[in-house]
Amino acid sequence: MAEPADFVSLSLSLSLPADFRRDDFMAFHRRDAQELSERVTALSLSKGLLWRGAPACLSMDFAADAVRVELDADVSPQAGDAAALTSMARRMLGLAQPVADFECAHRGHPQLAGLIAARPGLRVPQTTTPFEALVWAVTGQQISVHAAISLRRRLMQLVGNRHSGGLLCHPSPQQVAELEPDQLGQAGFSRAKTRTLLELSRQTVDGGLPLQGWLDDGAPEEIAARLLAMPGIGPWTVSYALLRGYGWLDGSLHGDVAVRRGLQRLLGRAEAVSPRETEQWLQGFAPWRALVGAHLWAMQTAAGY
Template sequence: MPTAISPLILPVNFRADDFFAFHLRDRQNIAEIVENNVLRKGILWDNSPAQLIITIDQQMATIKLEVDDSSNIANDQKMIEIGKHMLGLQQAIEQFETQYLSHPIIGQLIQHQQGLRIYQSASAFEALVWAIIGQQISVTAAIAIRRRFIQATGSMHSSGIWCFPNEQQVAATDDDTLRQTGFSAGKIVAIRALCAAIIDKQIDLSVQINQNNHQELANQLLNLKGIGPWTVSYALLRGFNYLDGSLHGDVAVRRNLQPLLKMATQPTAKETEKWLTEFSPWRALVAAHLWRSQSAAGY
């Protein structure tokens, strides 16, 4: 089993507890296992089952990869990039905090949650699938569906951990199996359209997303049946490090915004959208701060 190890220095205010809380959402631990300061996650590495191990010790993260395929040698630079990606280190949150730490409304929130960043899914495809699964259902229900989905479509590493599937594996899974995992008819349509677009190279998920080109990918995704604005904004946030999606329709964002604005009733999606406009290009990061004010695992 080929193994590679790479070290990574972390920022002084890195919130390791939040990072591990994000990966502890599924207590059945089939695809992500957290033990003390170590995360083990099943991924596909060049289509081969692999176990990614991230260990955090003070200001140092160690990225270790164990690949089942003996001919698949891990590339150190690629490992470092996936480590930075998953740890959210490609986000310029220091700029955001400098700009808004003294803000009369969200300044105190930022001060209490300084260093907050968006921990990323291992791949953009995983982020998109999670966003589709999470459409209009609770996080608890989405976690259970995701678990069954991985077991029905994914593959297992020799360590026993499950690896999130790729688009080819999902495309090869029949509708009945997807229904049994908890997918609604609409979500099956959406994930079929997504997989087909990736396989046919109509959509390229390897592109680096920024303020200048995000709309092109967003439009491509919105053209797929079953994928709407919330799904796109959440997937861009969780899979592409894009921090300006407007998550004004998110129930938790609106619920946690109400006490912050001292409103008698929960703000509407339209009111929330208008309020978030001030914080562009950081709207999704502001939404994450609102999520975090409720729960470490809730963002």
């Protein structure tokens, strides 16, 4: 009898809706020009990630109406891998996001109609795990996207998860929890962000924050309340993490500078729009406030934030 394989190799195909915006999805994953963790062409994405704790490479190859998804992981196969890969790929692509309902509800709006017409089918690409989304949200607090990308890169280099194909993989909660504060500080993280990342990671490892479990049965309001109780995590961080990690389209991103800049442009205002004004304006679009925020992002860059 042949010896069992010591790696996972899976492939599957997913149909794409006619309005799927492939270029937007690619732009999101192309943000780090050094391509240490993601490599992007016009029609393909290769991304390093951890699969059951082992380095893996996820590949997506796009055709006009479908995407071929492949996973190569440095770990033995396990029952349920195919279903887990399908679920993760669909989340990353935003295929479950009910954007058609949003567009139907607001395509006649005097201000949103133009945004929707310019980018029909706009979905929000999601991270591979909620933990990755939270780490990115904490990393990006009050700094530019360029600076956040640099910090993200340094974190992955610090931990050093590398798939056999060469791509770096985002660290696990356990790996971040085991870092010393000085290590994160030397990588460029502030003391406040260091404390938040370590506490977030430790609570995830201990089960106090069941981030993966919430993918199946977590209520956004419960998740938000639990996260807001942690030091260093405020409303913007929660709304962003819920959007990128769970696909929740109703977080209010009124604290986001790029959202406010987009709203200023949309309204034709000479003066800046305040967070309070942005919050009040977005409130009229519940339960789609974060998706409206994504449209405001897209006015400035296809990559989003």
